[in-house]
Amino acid sequence: MEFISGISKKEYASIKELAQGSCDGKTVRMEGMVHAVRDMGDVRFVILRKAEGLIQCVYEEKTAGFELGELKDESAIRVEGVVYEEKRAPFGRELRLTSVTILSEPSAAMPLPVNKWKLNTSLEAKLNYRPLSLRNLKERAKFRIQEGIARGFCEFLTSQGFTQIRTPKIGAKGAEGGSNVFKLDYFHRPAVLAQSPQFYKQMMVGVFDRVFETGPVFRAEKHNTKRHLNEYTSLxxxxxxxxxxxxxxxxxxxxxxxxxxxxxKDYKTELDMLDITLPKVDEIPQVRFDEAKRLVAEKYNRQIRNPYDLEPEEEALIGRYFEEEYGADFVFVTHYPSKKRPFYAMDDPDDKTFTQSFDLLFKGLEVTTGGQRIHEYQMLLDKIEAKGMTTEGMDQYLDIFKHGMPPHGGLGIGLERLTMKLIGEDNVRETCLFPRDLSRLEP
Amino acid sequence: MEFISGISKKEYASIKELAQGSCDGKTVRMEGMVHAVRDMGDVRFVILRKAEGLIQCVYEEKTAGFELGELKDESAIRVEGVVYEEKRAPFGRELRLTSVTILSEPSAAMPLPVNKWKLNTSLEAKLNYRPLSLRNLKERAKFRIQEGIARGFCEFLTSQGFTQIRTPKIGAKGAEGGSNVFKLDYFHRPAVLAQSPQFYKQMMVGVFDRVFETGPVFRAEKHNTKRHLNEYTSLxxxxxxxxxxxxxxxxxxxxxxxxxxxxxKDYKTELDMLDITLPKVDEIPQVRFDEAKRLVAEKYNRQIRNPYDLEPEEEALIGRYFEEEYGADFVFVTHYPSKKRPFYAMDDPDDKTFTQSFDLLFKGLEVTTGGQRIHEYQMLLDKIEAKGMTTEGMDQYLDIFKHGMPPHGGLGIGLERLTMKLIGEDNVRETCLFPRDLSRLEP
Incomplete structure (x- = not known):
């Protein structure tokens, strides 16, 4: 009988080992995609693309043992070569090739110049060819940063005693009610896709005190803007x-x-590649909703049209105000009006037209909504009635309050929006691998 | 202006600190739910439930400063008390109460005895009252174990150079084709819920070499068995x-x-609580599909009815065989027949009726399906034709092969099934927080 006993280290060098200099002068073996073949006249390079970055391989006809002309971009290859220090090469090392084995070859040339430093093409074209355009180094780097953000969320909350949960995305009724839900047929019963894990995460507070979830949410909103997606990842x-x-x-x-x-610590290569200056987060200012409106109306000479709502332009101006006055990239805007928050938001006991809730703005864009929730059964019933809603379909949710819940609250962060603002993009589609919007259902 | 500068340590003791003995003799403050009030005649206890476990609080009328009769189960409370070593108490410590503050109270008594050690009630009742039944210690412990498995997946693969990705759950066409897809209306266009991230993760191999995803998948299968869910988490x-x-x-x-x-290391409390013996994973036997069928037919005196399929009873017998013969909990069954695998499975070059694929069985249940995929464009086109399929709707997927892909493969693990077998449950609904099946769409 044959047994499998786990991973064995492959006989391949990693970029990390190369960069540390531990392979200098040695013959190593590496695998990767042919990112480009560059003929500089007196010297010719095969640029190998790996997950960690590019490796410059020097081709010399007499030692390489193969014809460079045979090598197509986007072939998968295995190379052997001797490692030399070379300050101008990525990671300060280059490989002088002694052999190349072709593992697989493309059957057609790339429709996009993915091996250019910057993919100078429209967002539309990038998205149409998404599986290919992501092979560009700067395009893919965005999603390494995004991974880092999601990892940070998971690791930090785990260290703070939170339990990770997974709640259903198909349900009988939307958590926030409303009409912006995708409907589906569930074995001849009407069902909807979850707009948020709100009800479930509250249920789980009664179980684990502190919980978190990173998963998809679905919004059937007919917005066609640079900041809306119809499916996104919510932290x-x-x-x-x-x-x-x-x-x-x-x-x-x-x-x-x-x-x-x-x-x-772990994503420095990508931060440098995208030329990102990380925002200041040692302290984040907080300002009341009404005060924020007043401040920007005063400073930027604007009229307050609707005292109960923030227009996107007002959000942008609040961001600008706190950047100018306090050098702050982030600002918590607190005490949103009750009429603009869902029924489960805890009202401010001092003034029930406002809630004990907040949005976090990042460079003038809302990236988080959160707040304290109502935890008392009767208060929740009263609020539902006051909002003119019914409790239909909410029995299971209401049960948790009937049977005891601690004071609690939480938030939801839009992962794509946070990534977008962090890396300085202006369209949320840039930071979603395969965006879903009004017109886009593929790839 | 007010600023928020991050978390400040609350003036509360953690169970970890208590267990380590660093609070002995000191007055500490804790918060939690009233799990039970126990009157033992000469001594009375308030049992506090926290995420980490239970804390025994001793009530003495003259020092406690409140009437015990006032305290209802499932109230949220804050207590103060002096810590004493007490071998019979959980974590070896008890609190002698000096004060209790009620933070919130239930308005009705629990419909289930969640504070019993074992919730002796039907699965049906547990699921109907899921948000409440999960407050039972043994019920919730299953989902701590599940968290540990998902964390292990994420941490291990990250250490192996994998990048975490998030792919869309709404799409234009199912990855595996077939009829078992949930259909929805996407702004007046037909759309489906993803049965697996298969196509997307293959696309991302061309980008990051190694990728992983932990997310929901949706199967509109009309199976009503103990091992099927219509929405589950796929690793x-x-x-x-x-x-x-x-x-x-x-x-x-x-x-x-x-x-x-x-x-x-991190889930010992829960392993002990559920009395789990972890399976042996130092080495896992592998056996060919046809050989496995032959072995169990021989040993258990069974006829092979269909040489191209494994019946659930056969899977169970293979599990039994390897347990009896090798003391193995897991077994890899390899070389599944081509006609039972999707078109993208790489055939065995030695015998094209079989594929270079595998299932992992855990105590006789399939918990993983994986294998090598076809990475050559023409081979894939030929296989699609040979299967009598069309390439309709697969252009974007096929493009990645046209433009170059390395040899690659992967797998999908059912998180709920793996958890179920690990903790010795016999129904997968036991290890899904809020299961979705033919009849269950709530809670």
Missing amino acids: DFEMGFIDSFQDIMAMETGFLQYTMELLK | DFEMGFIDSFQDIMAMETGFLQYTMELLK
């Missing part, structure tokens, strides 16, 4: 035994602090 | 530059080895 947490919604904002600030350090 | 990975599908099995074995160590 959600919910925590019990809070003293106030200030605890939620403190936890989010802690997450951001942890994540910026993680990015500096 | 998926896909890796490039493999020598053969043996590399995939080696990577999965590595994941299992890492995860069992992680469970021992």
